[in-house]
Amino acid sequence: xxxxxxxxxxxxxxxxxxxxxxxxxxxxxxxxxxxxxxxxxxxxxxxxxxxxxxxxxxxxxxxxxxxxxxxxxxxxxxxxxxxxxxxxxxxxxxxxxxxxxxxxxxxxxxxxxxxxxxxxxxxxxxxxxxxxxxxxxxxxxxxxxxxxxxxxxxxxxxxxxxxxxxxxxxxxxxxxxxxxxxxxxxxxxxxxxxxxxxxxxxxxxxxxxxxxxxxxxxxxxxxxxxxxxxxxxxxxxxxxxxxxxxxxxxx
Numbered sequence: 001x002x003x004x005x006x007x008x009x010x011x012x013x014x015x016x017x018x019x020x021x022x023x024x025x026x027x028x029x030x031x032x033x034x035x036x037x038x039x040x041x042x043x044x045x046x047x048x049x050x051x052x053x054x055x056x057x058x059x060x061x062x063x064x065x066x067x068x069x070x071x072x073x074x075x076x077x078x079x080x081x082x083x084x085x086x087x088x089x090x091x092x093x094x095x096x097x098x099x100x101x102x103x104x105x106x107x108x109x110x111x112x113x114x115x116x117x118x119x120x121x122x123x124x125x126x127x128x129x130x131x132x133x134x135x136x137x138x139x140x141x142x143x144x145x146x147x148x149x150x151x152x153x154x155x156x157x158x159x160x161x162x163x164x165x166x167x168x169x170x171x172x173x174x175x176x177x178x179x180x181x182x183x184x185x186x187x188x189x190x191x192x193x194x195x196x197x198x199x200x201x202x203x204x205x206x207x208x209x210x211x212x213x214x215x216x217x218x219x220x221x222x223x224x225x226x227x228x229x230x231x232x233x234x235x236x237x238x239x240x241x242x243x244x245x246x247x248x249x250x251x
Contacts, residue, residue: 011154018151018192026196028147030100031126037101041081044107049240050080053111055087056142056173057229057237058245063091067223067247068169072137075163077127078144082108082120083238089119093138098123098130128155134163142173143243146200150188153211161218164250170212170220172246176227177202182242203244212248220248 008014019030027033044051062068071092076085079097081104088095089112097120099105105124112120123130127144139160148156164170175183183202184191191197205225212220225246231239 015151015155018149021192021195022149022197023195028197029126029149029152031129034100034102037099038103041101041103041107050083050143050238052238053081053083053086054231054236054238055084056245057231057235057239058173058226058247059084059087059140059142059171060237062171062224062247068171069137073134073165074138074140075132075134075136077139077141078147079108079122080104080143082111082122084140084142085120085122086112086115086117088138088140089117093119095120096123096132096136097121098125098127098132100124100126128152128159132163135165135168136163137165137168139164139168139170141171145172146175146183146203147197148201149191149197150201157211157217160220164218166250168250169223170248170250172208172212172248173228173243174208174246175200175202176242176244177204177207180241205244208244208246212246219251221251223247223249 008017028036074088074093074095076095076097079085079099082097085095085097097108102124105122109122160170175181177185181202183200184198185202186198208225209222213222227241228243228245229239230241231237
């Protein structure tokens with residue numbers, strides 16, 4: 001065995017090297033992080049806002065205003081207990097819903113059976129390595145992106161480029177920086193110095209536009225970017241104002 005370990009040859013090698021700079025307990029984005037998420041989802045009675053069986057208010061708004069197509073193929077990234085996947089299926093989409101956690105997938109499958117929902121394929125695994133049956137007319141991410149370390153944005157953009165159909169839509173809900181927001185506002189480099197992600201990364205609207213807006217690859221055009229609208233307990237939708245909601249369309 002070569003003790004010098006001079007084995008970096010590809011971008012994937014670099015990404016895996018950077019993954020290893022974080023403590024195992026910080027992992028929320030690879031299959032090794034599935035056990036943490038299993039523990040998170042184990043107690044269904046915890047007062048976690050997005051445990052409710054209600055879709056995001058921005059998703060309802062996009063559909064009500066005709067900003068999304070009436071049906072097609074949708075990919076739900078980090079689907080959790082499946083609340084948005086179920087609504088997309090009810091709106092006429094054929095849905096692939098992916099999550100690292102077997103516990104979350106089991107809960108989502110239970111909800112789908114109880115609702116008599118069809119046209120949902122649940123996939124337990126890492127979205128970066130899972131076999132996905134794209135291209136998709138819609139890629140929907142509610143709360144997955146902000147748990148990625150900075151270097152895995154490369155993997156995320158590559159995933160979008162691979163699976164999002166031309167003319168398809170990408171919708172994102174993520175931690176908002178600034179007053180009333182949530183998540184860590186540390187500079188990217190500090191996460192590597194600390195070896196942890198401080199519970200998730202907060203983003204400004206400017207940084208989201210720089211990552212996903214015009215001139216990026218894939219080439220996405222902004223349709224709407226705003227704070228999520230907080231919802232009352234009796235609302236049919238989920239909404240917390242500490243999140244950004246964003247909708248882009250691929251050229």
